[in-house]
Amino acid sequence: MTERWALAATESGGAHLVPLDGAGLPAAPAVTEPDLAEAVRGRPGVTRWVWRSTAEIYPRLLAAGVPVARCYDVEAAESLLLGHEGRLGEPRSAAAAHARLTRAPVPPDPAPRQAVPGSQSSLFEPRSGTELPFDALLQVYADQLARHDATARPDRMRLLTASESAGMLVAAEMNRSGLPWRADVHRDVLQDLLGERYAGGGEPRRLAELADEVSAAFGHRVRPDLPAEVVRAFGRAGIKVKSTRRWELEELDHPAVRPLIQYKKLYRIWTAHGWSWLQDWVRDGRFRPEYQPGGTVSGRWTTNGGGALQIPKVIRRAVVADEGWRLVVADADQMEPRVLAAISRDRGLMEVAGHDGDLYTALSDRAFHGDRDHAKIALLGAVYGQTSGDGLKNLAALRRRFPLAVAYVDDAAKAGEEGRLVRTWLGRTSPPAAGSGDDGEAGIPQEGDDGLTGDGSGSSADGGFTPGYASSDARARGRFTRNFVVQGSAADWALLLLAALRHSLTAAGLRAELVFFQHDEVIVHCPLEEAETVVEAIRAAGELAGRTAFGETPVRFPFTTAVVQRYSDAK
DNA sequence: TAAATTGGCGCC
DNA sequence: AAAGGGCGCCAATTTA
Numbered sequence: 071m072t073e074r075w076a077l078a079a080t081e082s083g084g085a086h087l088v089p090l091d092g093a094g095l096p097a098a099p100a101v102t103e104p105d106l107a108e109a110v111r112g113r114p115g116v117t118r119w120v121w122r123s124t125a126e127i128y129p130r131l132l133a134a135g136v137p138v139a140r141c142y143d144v145e146a147a148e149s150l151l152l153g154h155e156g157r158l159g160e161p162r163s164a165a166a167a168h169a170r171l172t173r174a175p176v177p178p179d180p181a182p183r184q185a186v187p188g189s190q191s192s193l194f195e196p197r198s199g200t201e202l203p204f205d206a207l208l209q210v211y212a213d214q215l216a217r218h219d220a221t222a223r224p225d226r227m228r229l230l231t232a233s234e235s236a237g238m239l240v241a242a243e244m245n246r247s248g249l250p251w252r253a254d255v256h257r258d259v260l261q262d263l264l265g266e267r268y269a270g271g272g273e274p275r276r277l278a279e280l281a282d283e284v285s286a287a288f289g290h291r292v293r294p295d296l297p298a299e300v301v302r303a304f305g306r307a308g309i310k311v312k313s314t315r316r317w318e319l320e321e322l323d324h325p326a327v328r329p330l331i332q333y334k335k336l337y338r339i340w341t342a343h344g345w346s347w348l349q350d351w352v353r354d355g356r357f358r359p360e361y362q363p364g365g366t367v368s369g370r371w372t373t374n375g376g377g378a379l380q381i382p383k384v385i386r387r388a389v390v391a392d393e394g395w396r397l398v399v400a401d402a403d404q405m406e407p408r409v410l411a412a413i414s415r416d417r418g419l420m421e422v423a424g425h426d427g428d429l430y431t432a433l434s435d436r437a438f439h440g441d442r443d444h445a446k447i448a449l450l451g452a453v454y455g456q457t458s459g460d461g462l463k464n465l466a467a468l469r470r471r472f473p474l475a476v477a478y479v480d481d482a483a484k485a486g487e488e489g490r491l492v493r494t495w496l497g498r499t500s501p502p503a504a505g506s507g508d509d510g511e512a513g514i515p516q517e518g519d520d521g522l523t524g525d526g527s528g529s530s531a532d533g534g535f536t537p538g539y540a541s542s543d544a545r546a547r548g549r550f551t552r553n554f555v556v557q558g559s560a561a562d563w564a565l566l567l568l569a570a571l572r573h574s575l576t577a578a579g580l581r582a583e584l585v586f587f588q589h590d591e592v593i594v595h596c597p598l599e600e601a602e603t604v605v606e607a608i609r610a611a612g613e614l615a616g617r618t619a620f621g622e623t624p625v626r627f628p629f630t631t632a633v634v635q636r637y638s639d640a641k
Numbered sequence: 642t643a644a645a646t647t648g649g650c651g652c653c
Numbered sequence: 654a655a656a657g658g659g660c661g662c663c664a665a666t667t668t669a
Binding site: 335338339343370377405591 | 647648649650651652653
């Protein structure tokens with residue numbers, strides 16, 4: 071028994087509400103009540119709240135202590151549906167959707183709000199130009215249900231929207247809880263790595279010393295953070311370098327190389343996660359990044375400010391559980407090859423991914439004479455579209471043993487080169503190629519296993535699609551779509567994982583909180599005595615996510631899990 | 642002068 | 654072993 075209600079905030083802090091029937095139409099007259107949070111609190115029987123934007127309404131409910139179990143985020147749905155329809159460039163606000171529905175002029179999306187370091191207040195203020203009347207929201211919702219039905223895989227598309235909406239709830243809750251962060255430990259790490267800060271600002275001591283070492287090695291003043299200057303300096307020393315990327319510098323035999331590389335490493339820490347970052351982003355023992363589910367086209371999350379998804383390993387020492395609490399750090403093992411096995415239904419790869427043990431070892435036992443490194447390089451090369459090197463050499467072996475898996479990504483690459491769209495398993499769709507103003511019907515991609523495995527022994531199983539015809543842009547696009555179907559389907563799975571984990575933590579009545587999510591990794595902050603329960607909940611959520619996303623599959627989705635006081639102790 | 646791009650590197 | 658995919662962030666440089 072599901073009970074679905076639509077909800078919108080009024081300008082005065084109240085709520086418009088209405089129950090909805092199976093077709094998404096009002097099942098009773100709408101009502102207006104004076105207090106948003108009380109309106110929700112007073113209706114515990116509602117199983118899914120339909121609203122315009124989780125990011126704008128849910129923080130207010132959380133602040134009032136009223137979490138909800140499920141929602142339907144109309145603007146998230148609009149974005150996914152537009153993508154599926156090959157219209158990703160069009161405005162995706164609910165107001166724009168309503169304008170399209172009523173053939174009114176379509177308003178452009180408001181500019182994305184800049185992150186405001188340390189400020190939560192911005193989360194409570196609706197952006198101007200995004201409001202729309204309650205009845206307009208209801209029309210958009212009913213239309214969206216019909217558009218889900220019109221997709222090639224309505225069941226998957228509905229699941230995608232539901233899980234994206236769940237991700238929005240998780241993001242709002244994590245924005246609120248924050249990641250436990252010890253500023254004093256962070257400062258100690260910075261002091262150890264970078265030395266003292268000088269009073270007048272500028273580089274800390276260790277960076278200044280390294281810059282001097284670099285200059286001494288060249289025999290004249292060289293600023294290590296200016297690539298052009300470094301390239302010139304090597305030129306004067308008789309060494310030609312095309313760039314100052316680390317892997318290129320490491321090949322060189324010159325006394326400046328060691329301090330240069332060290333400088334770059336520390337400079338990065340200083341500018342991206344140094345004292346000013348700490349000042350901006352850590353308050354009251356918590357780091358509060360602003361997560362943006364679906365921030366990338368493939369469905370991976372991004373954060374708006376704070377660089378939460380790029381916390382350098384050395385800085386993770388500052389992530390420390392509260393007294394008497396622990397961090398449960400869980401990392402999905404070899405997620406992308408497992409996902410490729412599940413979506414391609416390649417028998418050999420499913421067999422390899424059907425165990426909890428190291429996948430690359432199993433892969434190498436089967437096809438690479440026990441050479442794990444070669445097996446890993448070959449597989450990642452296939453997923454990323456490697457164009458040269460050992461990965462390419464070993465691709466032939468991979469293709470022989472796992473033809474459907476390689477055909478799956480090859481077909482996706484071919485689609486991209488030809489300017490067609492591709493979709494993840496649940497239906498998130500790649501953006502149209504730049505400059506292809508009108509994709510029309512030609513842009514409709516292959517669908518799921520029907521299209522991909524059905525002709526898997528065709529164009530691509532004989533060694534790949536025809537190179538030489540595709541421009542370099544087209545090839546780049548092929549690499550993108552090749553990776554998109556795997557990375558994006560992995561993101562599909564990760565969303566379902568989050569949703570399942572969130573529900574089980576709530577259902578078990580734990581004090582545990584999800585506090586971090588990074589593509590294939592979650593951190594749960596919980597009282598010590600809940601840790602083992604949480605570990606099991608994560609394991610179960612991973613398996614449930616696999617079955618929910620991909621149906622019955624032999625593929626397993628195990629985690630490496632650690633119960634630690636500090637994040638840095640997890641690996 | 643501000644916005645956009647580039648180079649580099651952190652994470653996955 | 655080679656330099657493939659996705660991001661965000663910073664500073665410098667180029668463009669409008």
